[in-house]
Amino acid sequence: MAENKEQAQANEEIKAEEADVVEEAEQEIITDEETAVNDDEIAALQKEKDDLYDRLLRLQAEYDNFKRRTQKEKEAERKYKAQDIVNDLLPVLDNFERALQVEQTEATSNLIEGISMVYRQLQDVLTNNGVEVIETEGKEFDPNLHHAVMQVEDEAHESNHIVEELQKGYMLKDRVIRPSMVKVNK
Numbered sequence: 783m784a785e786n787k788e789q790a791q792a793n794e795e796i797k798a799e800e801a802d803v804v805e806e807a808e809q810e811i812i813t814d815e816e817t818a819v820n821d822d823e824i825a826a827l828q829k830e831k832d833d834l835y836d837r838l839l840r841l842q843a844e845y846d847n848f849k850r851r852t853q854k855e856k857e858a859e860r861k862y863k864a865q866d867i868v869n870d871l872l873p874v875l876d877n878f879e880r881a882l883q884v885e886q887t888e889a890t891s892n893l894i895e896g897i898s899m900v901y902r903q904l905q906d907v908l909t910n911n912g913v914e915v916i917e918t919e920g921k922e923f924d925p926n927l928h929h930a931v932m933q934v935e936d937e938a939h940e941s942n943h944i945v946e947e948l949q950k951g952y953m954l955k956d957r958v959i960r961p962s963m964v965k966v967n968k
Contacts, residue, residue, distance in 0.1 A: 916951035929961040
């Protein structure tokens with residue numbers, strides 16, 4: 783009986799050890815499953831973080847581009863603010879030039895002198911605001927600056943050079959407001 787008690791006690795210890803081993807194995811399985819779930823969650827969270835970071839970088843780049851573009855537009859607006867007024871004043875300037883081409887007599891000399899003073903004053907105002915006359919006669923034809931309305935054959939001038947200016951052209955700073963109308967040698 784003592785042997786049976788010892789054997790029973792040994793069996794109980796073995797069963798207890800087996801239960802502990804099974805419990806540890808179940809804990810490992812549960813931990814492995816939790817780790818697998820945690821790894822999946824970590825990977826999903828990492829992907830989400832990377833996506834959000836990428837979106838943040840793109841938004842920052844778009845914002846920087848927007849700021850640069852807006853700044854350039856403001857600078858261009860300030861630089862060319864007089865363009866609308868200049869466009870309206872160019873026909874007035876042309877009419878002053880026509881008026882000054884009248885033959886000067888004793889009766890019209892004071893009137894022409896007054897027109898000439900107003901014309902010079904208008905030219906000074908335009909010059910102070912960055913308006914320049916486009917040089918033409920004797921220059922090589924440039925389609926960016928000149929508008930050819932006639933072609934002539936003149937041996938006195940080089941080929942593709944301007945022979946005569948028909949209407950003055952003007953630039954505001956570095957932008958052509960009105961191209962010069964010219965005759966060009968073939």
